[in-house]
Amino acid sequence: MKIAIGSDHGGFHAKAEIIRFLQAEQYEVEDFGTHSAESCDYPDIAHKVGEAVVGGECDLGILICGTGIGVSIAANKVPGVRAALCSDTYSARMARAHNNSNVLCMGARVLGTGLMEDIVKAYLTGEFEGGRHARRVDKIEYR
Ligand code: RB5
Numbered sequence: 001m002k003i004a005i006g007s008d009h010g011g012f013h014a015k016a017e018i019i020r021f022l023q024a025e026q027y028e029v030e031d032f033g034t035h036s037a038e039s040c041d042y043p044d045i046a047h048k049v050g051e052a053v054v055g056g057e058c059d060l061g062i063l064i065c066g067t068g069i070g071v072s073i074a075a076n077k078v079p080g081v082r083a084a085l086c087s088d089t090y091s092a093r094m095a096r097a098h099n100n101s102n103v104l105c106m107g108a109r110v111l112g113t114g115l116m117e118d119i120v121k122a123y124l125t126g127e128f129e130g131g132r133h134a135r136r137v138d139k140i141e142y143r
Helices: 009-024 042-054 069-075 089-097 113-125 132-140
Strands: 002-007 028-031 060-065 083-085 103-107
Touching: 002 009, 002 042, 009 028, 009 060, 009 103, 009 113, 042 060, 042 069, 042 103, 060 069, 060 113, 069 083, 069 103, 083 089, 089 113, 103 113
Parallel strands: 002 028, 002 060, 060 103, 083 103
Antiparallel strands: none
């Protein structure tokens, strides 16, 4: 499974930790930046990660900013992205199981990296249940 990952400056250090964690867990990772702790604009990164997932270049995405809020709002503007801002493992698992989420968002100023790793694991190992949830997910796209 190939994971697209990105952050702004607020999530830069946490991103490096999560990349190490993902690689240790044998995931393939593509890093869409940012590549330094210098201030940058989270929508630029969020859109790149969202496009990589929707375009099929990567299977799932992970985005980190200070709160996780900015990247989740921005990623959800990319048609086909279902970004979920998660601060606990239950939500992360359910984001996959019920919402077929394809981008996980987290706040580096909210969570420690230990909890972030647990959330990432719950998200990546979660599985969409389909059935009645598929009907609801189909209705998410605003037509
Ligand atoms: C950057 O200071 C901060 O605003 C950003 O990382 C994020 O939290 C926005 O939602």
